[in-house]
Amino acid sequence: MSDAMPDTVRQAPISDDRRRGGGSGSSSSSPAISPSHSFKRSKSTCYLLDRRTSPPPGRLLPQPQNVMVTTLTWYPAFLWQMVKAFFHLPIINLLFLRMPLLWTSLWIQFIWECVRIPLVFTRYGLRTCFAKRRYRGDRSVLINGGSTVQTLHLARNFHAAGVRVIVCEVEGCMELSSFSLAVDSYYTVPKPSEDNCIQYVDALRTIVEKERVGFYIPTGTTVPTYYDAVAKSHLELLGCKCCTPALDGVLFFNDLSQVLDKCQIEGLPVPKHLRVCSKEDIIKLYDNVTFRADKHFIVNVGFYGCKIRHCLQMPECRKNLTLPGPVSDDCPWLLVHDTPGSYYTTCTTVHDGKMIGNVTCSIRTGKPARNELVDAWLMHFFSTLPFTFDGILSFEVCISPSRNVLPLGCQIGVPLTYVNHRSNFEQILYPSRSATHHAPHHLSVTPAMKVVESYYLPKLLYETIIGFSIKNMLTTVMEKREMVFSFWDPLPACVYYNFQILADFINKVLTEIKSSKFKTKYTTF
Known part of the structure; x- marks a missing residue:
């Protein structure tokens, strides 16, 4: 916006600048329209009557309503309000919403623990048989956000460049990148908070010292880059370069x-x-x-x-x-x-x-x-x-x-x-x-x-079923690459599409239900 835009709403509304076309006037701008300041103060009876009968600027006149339409729409709205009130009861909300979701989450966790062990052994077997250690020198890189697709691609690219890859992730997230053949070591670190990030910084320092990491890449996916900027000065004292600006830059x-x-x-x-x-x-x-x-x-x-x-x-x-x-x-x-x-x-x-x-x-x-x-x-x-x-x-x-x-x-x-x-x-x-x-x-x-367009497998299958376009699917598979799957690194795709998508959805729903209890933290109007 131009320099003419004031810093407060009381001087000029945001929409008046559009009518001026970005002019340079500032002090002569008209004030924001407010019902409480639309008229001058007056004690006359005529003014009071006129104020009651004529709406102030910015207020729309009430429109006539169709009685039949209002009557027909009243019953569905009433039933919907009753359903919302019913499910907002603490006991009903606990029995019909939270308990099934928690039960499903526990079963997914149990199944995941049962499947995780053979996946780990399969990864070590594939890494021993097929993965070639092409590490040149003592270069090691640390990447955070191990449950995301971005980190998975970063790990594969650095592995292809001959760099030893170590991945870390905060507690409570899936271990997507830990099943990749490109990842040499995987760590879990405590999640930083607004009040305390010392444990997070100390965990990064421990990994850097133990693995002799020379380069750290924060992805900003599961941990805000603010905390990585705080840790940057501590890691650079250990000889680890950080791929992020300093705290002022962040x-x-x-x-x-x-x-x-x-x-x-x-x-x-x-x-x-x-x-x-x-x-x-x-x-x-x-x-x-x-x-x-x-x-x-x-x-x-x-x-x-x-x-x-x-x-x-x-x-x-x-x-x-x-x-x-x-x-x-x-x-x-x-x-x-x-x-x-x-x-x-x-x-x-x-x-x-x-x-x-x-x-x-x-x-x-x-x-x-x-x-x-x-x-x-x-x-x-x-x-x-x-x-x-x-x-x-x-x-x-x-x-x-x-x-x-x-x-x-x-x-x-x-x-x-x-x-x-x-x-x-x-x-x-x-x-x-x-x-x-x-x-x-x-x-x-x-x-x-080189720009390479990627596709998302569930979205491609959905578009194929809806549009009955097998030719489009084959063309996409041949000309583009899948977002998660790789022929030499197939395990992360199996974990992502069979477990992580469902687990992330359930965790998102549980988080929304939990956040609904703390409405005092929200600002309503």
Whole structure:
């Protein structure tokens, strides 16, 4: 948004800037429409009568209702409310919802423990017979997030580059990467929290010292990169290089308001946005009819937003808005206008502060492609940063009809888009000692990348059954690669499709049921 956009709602609404067309006026902007300030104070009886009979601006007149339609829709709504009230009873909720889910979860855990033992022996047998140890030198890499597909692909790529791979994951997650032939060792570490992350840092230090790890890649999937940035200084003292920015860099990239402010300083276009620091600011925005006519999303920013990121689409009705956290000066939120255009997400690899590769995926279709506008914007953005770093991060951008690239989000970590390309970035990020000795001041390996579209097996089977297109399925299998399966590493796909998908779904439902008990942590309107 331009410099004319104020910092508070009380000076100018977000929708008035759209009518001005991005003008430079600030002090002359009209205030936000609010029913409590629509009229001047008066004690006259005529004014009171006029105020009662004529609605203030921003309020819609009540529309006549069809009595027949209202009568017919009343009974289903009444029955639905009765069902919701019935299942919200503590005893009914326990008997019909929680107990079956817990019972199913226990059975899945029991079956998983029974199947896990033969899978472990099968992995060791395949690794002994077929996997060749191609480790050159003493290079070892540590990757976290072992239950995710991103970590699995990272492990396979570093294994192919001749690096010994160690994977870790927090407690309570599946062990997807532990069954991969590319993984040499697998560890479980305690999950960090907002109050205590010492145990997590100590666990990483222990792994680095024991396995003599020289390179650490935080994926930002199951652990926020904030805690990995805290651990970076401790690991670098042990001689382990971390593929993530320092704490200041993580606070910058994971805070959308700072990214937009940097773009404004450098003259890059940004979407209309507004920082809100109180519940009353959002209520006043909803009193504006023009604001309700547009689409916006809200994201938490500041120090709290760097730890746990929440991004929600703003509903049309204020009563349907529920924010998972407080709204205050210490916990601000950023309101961003959904600009019309094409939306994309990126997987950007950065080495020494310079972009060495990027894959752009369309959010609507999910297909990867190279976009020159997005690549040029990323190179310009990284060239303006005052610090250098190594890492993998993702941007959410929108290309407007006027061909402007507008940033809508940024996160440090490995996105799922990473599986859609093949590259030699692993040799660049973690080169061998001989390559570093011969070329210490520049890249010893030329960056090379090939975009390879991947497919998701359940989605492909669903589309084949619905569309009766066997030819399309065969074409997809021959020309694309599956997201999890690999011919030389088949066990992770078996674990993922037979156990992890169902276990993740049940854990998600149980988490939602558990979070429904703590409604006091949510901000309602």
